[in-house]
Amino acid sequence: MSNYSINSxxxxxKVYRRSINKxxxxxxxxxxxxxxxxxxxxxxxxxxxxxxxxxxxxNARLNITKNCIDRHLANKxxxxxxxxxxxxxxxxxxxxxxxxxxxxVSRMANVLLGQGVxxxxxVCIYLPMIPELVFSVLACAxxxxxxxxxxxxFSANALSTRINDSTCKLLITADGGFRGAKTIDLKxxxxxxxxxxxxxxxxxxxxxTHQDIPMTAGRDMWLQPLLDExxxxxxxxxxxxxxxxxxxxxxxxxxxPKGMVHTTAGYMVFTAYTFKNIFNYQPDDIYWCTADIGWIxxxxxxxxxxxxxxxxxxxxxxxxxxxxxxxxxxxxxxHGVNQFYTAPTAIRSLxxxxxxxxxxxxxxxxxxxxxxxxxINEEAWHWYNDHVGxxxxxxxxxxxxxxxxxxxxxxxxxxxxxxxxxASLPFPGIKPVLMDELRNEIVKNQQIGNxxxxxxxxxxxxxxxxxxxxxxxxxxxxxxxxxxSGDGALRDEVGYYRITGRVDDVIxxxxxxxxxxxxxxxINEHQTVAESAVVGFPHDIKGNALYGxxxxxxxxxxxxxxxxxxxxxxxxxxxxxxxxxxxxxxxVSGLPKxxxxxxxRRILRNIASxxxxxxxxITTLVNPEIVEEIKEGRx
Ligand code: WTA
Numbered sequence: 164m165s166n167y168s169i170n171s172x173x174x175x176x177k178v179y180r181r182s183i184n185k186x187x188x189x190x191x192x193x194x195x196x197x198x199x200x201x202x203x204x205x206x207x208x209x210x211x212x213x214x215x216x217x218x219x220x221x222n223a224r225l226n227i228t229k230n231c232i233d234r235h236l237a238n239k240x241x242x243x244x245x246x247x248x249x250x251x252x253x254x255x256x257x258x259x260x261x262x263x264x265x266x267x268v269s270r271m272a273n274v275l276l277g278q279g280v281x282x283x284x285x286v287c288i289y290l291p292m293i294p295e296l297v298f299s300v301l302a303c304a305x306x307x308x309x310x311x312x313x314x315x316x317f318s319a320n321a322l323s324t325r326i327n328d329s330t331c332k333l334l335i336t337a338d339g340g341f342r343g344a345k346t347i348d349l350k351x352x353x354x355x356x357x358x359x360x361x362x363x364x365x366x367x368x369x370x371x372t373h374q375d376i377p378m379t380a381g382r383d384m385w386l387q388p389l390l391d392e393x394x395x396x397x398x399x400x401x402x403x404x405x406x407x408x409x410x411x412x413x414x415x416x417x418x419x420p421k422g423m424v425h426t427t428a429g430y431m432v433f434t435a436y437t438f439k440n441i442f443n444y445q446p447d448d449i450y451w452c453t454a455d456i457g458w459i460x461x462x463x464x465x466x467x468x469x470x471x472x473x474x475x476x477x478x479x480x481x482x483x484x485x486x487x488x489x490x491x492x493x494x495x496x497x498h499g500v501n502q503f504y505t506a507p508t509a510i511r512s513l514x515x516x517x518x519x520x521x522x523x524x525x526x527x528x529x530x531x532x533x534x535x536x537x538x539i540n541e542e543a544w545h546w547y548n549d550h551v552g553x554x555x556x557x558x559x560x561x562x563x564x565x566x567x568x569x570x571x572x573x574x575x576x577x578x579x580x581x582x583x584x585x586a587s588l589p590f591p592g593i594k595p596v597l598m599d600e601l602r603n604e605i606v607k608n609q610q611i612g613n614x615x616x617x618x619x620x621x622x623x624x625x626x627x628x629x630x631x632x633x634x635x636x637x638x639x640x641x642x643x644x645x646x647x648s649g650d651g652a653l654r655d656e657v658g659y660y661r662i663t664g665r666v667d668d669v670i671x672x673x674x675x676x677x678x679x680x681x682x683x684x685x686i687n688e689h690q691t692v693a694e695s696a697v698v699g700f701p702h703d704i705k706g707n708a709l710y711g712x713x714x715x716x717x718x719x720x721x722x723x724x725x726x727x728x729x730x731x732x733x734x735x736x737x738x739x740x741x742x743x744x745x746x747x748x749x750x751v752s753g754l755p756k757x758x759x760x761x762x763x764r765r766i767l768r769n770i771a772s773x774x775x776x777x778x779x780x781i782t783t784l785v786n787p788e789i790v791e792e793i794k795e796g797r798x
Contacts, residue, residue, distance in 0.1 A: 191207040197432075284308045501529060
């Protein structure tokens with residue numbers, strides 16, 4: 164794989180310079196030398212940053228599953244592609260070689276075809292972290308259907324909204340899912356969602372928990388009998404480079420989730436190349452990313468990136484605390500994991516447990532450890548580095564987003580010296596820039612600005628499903644000519660980037676993106692609530708937790724406080740999912756508002772975080788007296 168691995172800092176700088184000065188040549192070479200194409204491209208890239216239009220590898224033809232599976236069969240057919248580690252450690256692990264993966268994906272692809280799924284159709288996947296989830300994703304890609312995976316922790320309402328937004332016609336789900344000591348009634352939730360999603364014609368159901376579930380005749384089918392009858396070989400559909408590969412929803416500043424659309428060739432090239440370099444994957448390594456496939460990290464770095472590189476990827480069904488807080492370390496030891504990729508929130512939750520939970524495990528197999536999803540604080544960084552990486556494994560703090568498709572700022576292990584809390588240097592092909600509020604570029608070091616990217620890269624999302632204008636407005640308007648990430652960052656003297664957090668109304672709780680608007684909508688559904696505002700505040704384990712300020716229609720109802728809080732949180736769970744529940748709820752008689760009626764969230768954020776002295780300029784408020792009241796009543 165020529166031009167593919169970066170092995171020294173000197174080489175990184177060289178490659179980086181080349182990637183910025185001659186991006187077409189750079190990406191063209193990587194695409195040319197490392198993938199299987201039915202037909203090569205006419206042009207590497209065409210773009211218009213104002214209109215947010217990107218075409219990578221124009222007119223090329225390919226199928227991503229040919230690159231994930233078929234091309235490995237000749238030399239790596241017997242190599243493990245997937246190691247499935249169940250929730251319950253007593254249940255045996257399952258191993259799938261690349262040949263077996265081919266068979267499983269083919270059968271699933273044939274089942275989908277048999278159910279009338281065609282190229283371009285949307286298929287919703289609402290499954291726990293089981294092998295059928297990976298097979299379903301790849302089977303969609305095999306036949307050119309667009310997969311839309313919905314995290315199995317989302318509620319019926321959230322599932323239904325997502326199904327309807329992208330008009331999915333088929334749903335793949337399971338009877339239930341295991342999650343630690345709990346069982347999640349996935350089919351029951353799906354049934355509830357489908358009452359509001361009549362567009363779903365067929366439901367394929369995986370048997371996982373073996374619980375009793377109702378099946379709707381003519382709509383619901385058990386998957387296994389269909390798989391048993393399906394042909395074990397399949398042809399990969401010929402896809403255009405820019406055909407959509409998947410839709411994945413992410414939270415935004417308004418109530419409606421954004422269906423980010425990723426296309427085929429650019430996403431493939433970008434996830435493969437970043438995976439190889441950022442995890443320094445070597446041929447016999449066992450790689451494990453703990454992220455759920457319901458999020459972008461699971462898409463890009465549990466499935467596509469590793470399989471494109473012919474890697475062995477661990478698929479873990481469970482949670483870090485079940486049956487004990489040793490579960491992660493047990494899995495690393497059991498499978499001899501070489502690269503481990505997880506979120507700061509998991510690290511913080513394990514770091515607070517007794518050291519014995521990790522001490523008795525052999526973690527020598529580890530070579531590289533990674534972090535993603537939120538800023539990693541200094542304490543968590545050191546604990547991860549010292550106790551998991553044993554001060555010997557480079558810790559890559561990888562910054563990226565659903566929208567970027569793959570990692571865009573990160574150290575390259577054994578190449579870039581790491582620095583706690585800094586994601587460090589941009590990946591080749593990425594040109595970050597910090598902008599101030601006046602739209603000037605920040606050239607000074609250590610000054611926080613809005614993190615933007617100047618040129619497109621192959622993995623950039625192409626649009627928001629059904630709403631290109633929203634895509635332009637959200638990412639390409641505030642700083643014309645640039646992609647705006649919504650994150651703040653600063654740069655140090657050597658050019659390392661440190662991500663400081665969101666600068667918009669998205670709050671990252673336990674590594675999950677939550678928009679404040681949909682949570683407020685859910686709270687406001689309560690019959691006693693007049694209005695509400697949700698902000699984040701620092702939390703030891705979750706990174707951020709949610710603080711709700713709620714105004715009631717009648718103050719007399721305040722007496723039922725505990726009950727009210729419960730009901731409000733139930734509404735949030737129903738509308739979005741338990742991940743969006745409020746940690747604190749303060750009932751107030753009003754919210755600080757500007758003359759134009761906008762809630763001044765900055766003040767609420769300060770109060771929630773315990774920063775009670777400096778509120779800045781509050782003269783534009785129509786009700787400045789409310790600030791004192793809210794401050795006094797702070798929880
Ligand atoms: C945050 C997850 C600091 C950031 C891949 C971003 C991070 C949002 C990091 C995207 C990191 C992700 N350091 N913050 N290493 N990685 N973030 O779309 O705020 O689920 O905008 O993608 O997570 O979350 P998303």
